[in-house]
Amino acid sequence: TAASNRSALNEAGWVESLRATKNVRFEKKAGDTIQKLSAQNVDMQMEPKINQPREMQATGNVKLETSGPSGSSRVNTAQLKALFVPGPRPPRRRLQEVDFPVQTVANLSGQDGSMTVQTHRGKAEFDALDHMQSFEGDSGVQIIRQPPTGEAQRTTAQGMTATFDSAGKWDTVNLDQKVHFVQADRRADAQHAQIVNATNTIVLTGGASISDASSHTTG
Secondary structure: OOEEEHHHEEOOOEEEEEEEEEEEEEEEEEOOOEEEEEEEEEEEEEEEOOEEEEEEEEEEEEEEEEEEEEEEEEEEEEEEEEEEEEEEOOOOOOEEEEEOHHHHHHEEEEEOOOOEEEEEEEEEEEEEOOOEEEEEEEEEEEEEOOOOOOOOEEEEEEEEEEOOOOOOEEEEEEEEEEEEEEEEEEEEEEEEEEOOOOOOOOEEOOEEEEEEOOEEEEO
């Protein structure tokens, strides 16, 4: 739905492009997964002859949500570009890849609680069941995570890649360059780190150090 829609038609009658403006809303349901997109403006290039999307650009208060019985994700940004590929039931096409070229905030569900990722640029990939498969953050990454017990954890790094299980919950997060971790009075630094959701652990490598109010350890 949108306040205004404009389509460009090929002389054979199929839609070449579509522009929707003012409070645009898209929703897709595939099995037990629901994808929702809202934005102020959406421009879509269509695949020839089949009236299915090939590429899409959305701008203005963009929100992309994916939800299912076991996992969910929500991404807020000002701009995105999406690529579509043939889905499991042709000629329908599915979302494959989304680029977030500007400041982006992603809320990702996990085994216990959720994780918030902020990044200057991001990229997400989706599987054939419309579950998020990976999320990459490039430049100025900040992660805020509330573990099952204890204080919230805050981690910063230059880059990150999150992977997801088959249900759509985040599984691991790999961080690179200038990793800095804070939880209450604990501090940790390293060149690389991996956060593992299932075991609630963080592995530090490359000039690793950890400290609290009474100790400091390097390795």
